[in-house]
Amino acid sequence: xxxxxISLHKRLTIxxxxxxxxxxxxxxxATYNAxxxxxxxxxxTGTTGGLIKDAFDKKGIDADITCVNSGPMGGDAEIAALxxxxxxxxxxxxxxxxxxxxxxxxxxxLLRQCRIHNVPIACNRYSADLxxxxxxxxxxxxxPKEPKYVYFHREEQQ
Numbered sequence: 001x002x003x004x005x006i007s008l009h010k011r012l013t014i015x016x017x018x019x020x021x022x023x024x025x026x027x028x029x030a031t032y033n034a035x036x037x038x039x040x041x042x043x044x045t046g047t048t049g050g051l052i053k054d055a056f057d058k059k060g061i062d063a064d065i066t067c068v069n070s071g072p073m074g075g076d077a078e079i080a081a082l083x084x085x086x087x088x089x090x091x092x093x094x095x096x097x098x099x100x101x102x103x104x105x106x107x108x109x110l111l112r113q114c115r116i117h118n119v120p121i122a123c124n125r126y127s128a129d130l131x132x133x134x135x136x137x138x139x140x141x142x143x144p145k146e147p148k149y150v151y152f153h154r155e156e157q158q
Contacts, residue, residue: 045075
């Protein structure tokens with residue numbers, strides 16, 4: 001399947017976040033996937049969104065991109081709140097795992113909210129490619145199951 005074969009009939013809201021040392025990766029990934037991304041609503045942290053907008057503008061790509069604050073200024077928390085409000089369908093968060101981040105608590109909060117609210121989150125380009133090309137986005141019959149948070153008693157299984 002080539003990138004142009006991806007149809008995705010649903011209009012998704014996709015969050016794009018990248019740490020400073022991963023922004024080049026994010027811009028390359030977003031530009032490579034620009035045809036698909038331009039069909040959806042994109043929410044980015046501030047600097048990442050600005051870089052993606054610039055790259056899309058240079059290529060003449062019109063896209064619905066909204067920027068929140070930069071990550072250290074609360075952008076990760078803003079996106080986490082959108083996840084909790086069920087306003088994000090997919091998140092791509094390219095994390096710099098090699099350097100400490102001053103807003104680590106916000107990073108962990110965003111990752112946790114995606115896990116709790118069953119929002120797919122890709123933390124590298126390969127998983128992001130797999131997620132955006134999934135045929136499940138167009139499958140009307142597929143409904144993701146809500147996570148179950150119940151205590152499992154081994155005795156009950158016997």
